[in-house]
Amino acid sequence: MKFTETFNSATRFSNIREIIYNSVKLYPDNNAFILKKDVKKEEYVYITYKKFLEDINNLGTAFFNLGLKGKRIAICGMNSYEWILSYATNLLGNIISVPLDKGLMYGELESSLIRSKADAIVYDAKQEDMIKEIREKGNTNLKEYFCMGDSEEFKTIESLLEKGKNLRKLGKNDFENVEIDNDDMKIILFTSGTTAMSKAIMLSERNIAENIYSMQLVEKLLPTDVNMAILPFHHAYGSTGILMMLASGVTNCFTDGLKYIAKNMKEYKVSVYIGVPQLIELMYKKIMAEVEKSGKMDKVKKGIKISNFLLKFHIDIRRKLFKEIIDAVGGNLRFIVNGASNLDKEVSIGFNNLGIHTVQGYGLSETAPVACSENDKYIKPGSVGKPMPNMEIEIYNPDENGIGEIRLKGPNVFLGYYENEEATKEALRDGWFYTGDLGYIDKDNFLFLTGRQKNMIVLKNGKKVFPEEFEALINQFEEVKECMVFGLPKEDDDVLISVKIQYDEDYIKKAYPDKSMEEVEKIFWNKIKELNKTFPKYKYIKNMIFTKEDFIKTSTGKIKRYEEMKKIEK
DSSP, rough: OOOOOOOOOOOOSSSSSHHHHHHHHHHHTTTTEEEETTEEEEEEEEEEEHHHHHHHHHHHHHHHHHHHOOOHHHHHHHOOOOOHHHHHHHHHTOOOEEEEEOOOOOHHHHHHHHHHTOSSSEEGGGGHHHHHHHHTTTSOOOOEEEESSSSSSSSSSHHHHHHHHHHHHHHHHTTTOOOOOSSSSSEEEEOOOOOOOOEEEHHHHHHHHHHHHHHHHSSSSOTTTTEOOSTTTTHHHHHHHHHHHTTTOOOOEOOOGGGGHHHHHHHHTEEEEOHHHHHHHHHHHHHHHHHHHTTTTHHHHHHHHHHHHHHHTTOOOHHHHHHHHHHTTTTTOOOEEEEEOOOHHHEEEEEHTTTOOEEEEEEOOGGEEEEOOOOSSOOOSSSOOOEEEOOOEEEEEEOOOOOOEEEEETTSOEETTTTTTTHHHHHTTTEEEEEEEEEEOTTOOEEEEEEETOOOOOTSSOOOEEHHHHHHHHTTTTTEEEEEEEEEETTSSSEEEEEEEEHHHHHHHHTTTOHHHHHHHHHHHHHHHHHHHOOOGGGGGOEEEEEEOOOBBBBSSOHHHHHHHHTOOO
16 A cells, blocks of 8 residues: 655655755754753753754764764763764764663663674763773773763763864864765664564664655644654654654754653743653643643533534634643644554544644654654544555455554665564565554555554464553553553463553542552452453453553553563563
């Protein structure tokens, strides 16, 4: 299946240098970034697109002066200007980037550096003790260490910017004139490893540039927009997302922390928000809780009916009608993009009803990352939209219900897994990328996800159970923070369909003040039994773990099923 309809004009570029230079040409004095000097003080630094390119050239010149031309530089730390500056510098200088999760423990960080053969690392000041230990042990290939903040022991990004500036004044311009290899490996990106040990994905500059081009064709971003860069940059969803913003002349800001998101949205007048379900659903629930508390829910429901009726005649009064609600999220929010996993249908419909355009997307790090998305014209809650204009999607080997493995083809599909020929051959076959995700395409050509092939529970009788199907329903119970459905191995080679539930302590205390936890667990188990009745008997959940413990998660909020199963099976 292909989707060729587009809604915006866009220029097709082959690499990130062309994209950044184009943005500087079109929006030289737009603010690319607004930075806060101090979390406690409202003092800001404004980085224009012109200044951003100047910083890239200065930093790149310093990197080249240290012999890093054509080398590999890892980047590990919190989202920050220094992070994206280092990443963009690598891309514009034909240097290979290795983005790493800031939450890695010592062993994982050292292993990633060894596996990627990184020559240098840009790191967060908070990680300095770990970086010192890595240097002392000497197991990696690292020759240079650059701190994003202050450091008495290592070079800093600030000092490199000054060094590069002075070198350029002396006529050093080899960084600015370096030839870009558009189709060679330029990024080594480790997967989040939700099912097993992470693989290292190889991406080219063309992969990223093509993905940005296709997104610009169907999703409308404006040079007047303000984006809050909240997704971790070491993930393709976060790093390509910020490059997409920079390609569109958008202003970008950073949150002071998860608990300050609402405050920061008002402070920076955020209009665009790219997030994951956990954060987007929490935002919606808080808004609706305030509406309920104020006693205005009936009024809002009536307003939605009226505004939806008027939309049939192309009369849109939503943002005026629900101004008070929109003001609760800063007053400027107009566009929400959800990825990583499925967004609750109620939340998607709810935000769109309020006049905040909300779309669901689908992709993988291997597709740099967006493969499919809803857009201005085509929205179907529960789906992940239609293929990006330069992508082709097929359902491979569908069953009687049309469900099969999703396979993809397009210029943003990755080069392969670094130093893992077996995994590459398994994933890339006959010109297609086999995703390992299961889904179906409906009569209107919308793609729906049903689960991961590796998560699918296959019973002894050959019947298949998709955990995500249950999880979407169980997560709607107010007692539940999050859940994971899985097959627990039995002695007769069959599996026991089970669920692990992290309950919401605060809600339990309010809803069941006079009940013991044993009694609450029995009450909830009866709810699971009632839910079972809506499914065929072979799908019944027959075992439950009820706990307040947090799940082991990736940085984008996905449960690490492989690690959770190891804990459960001990």
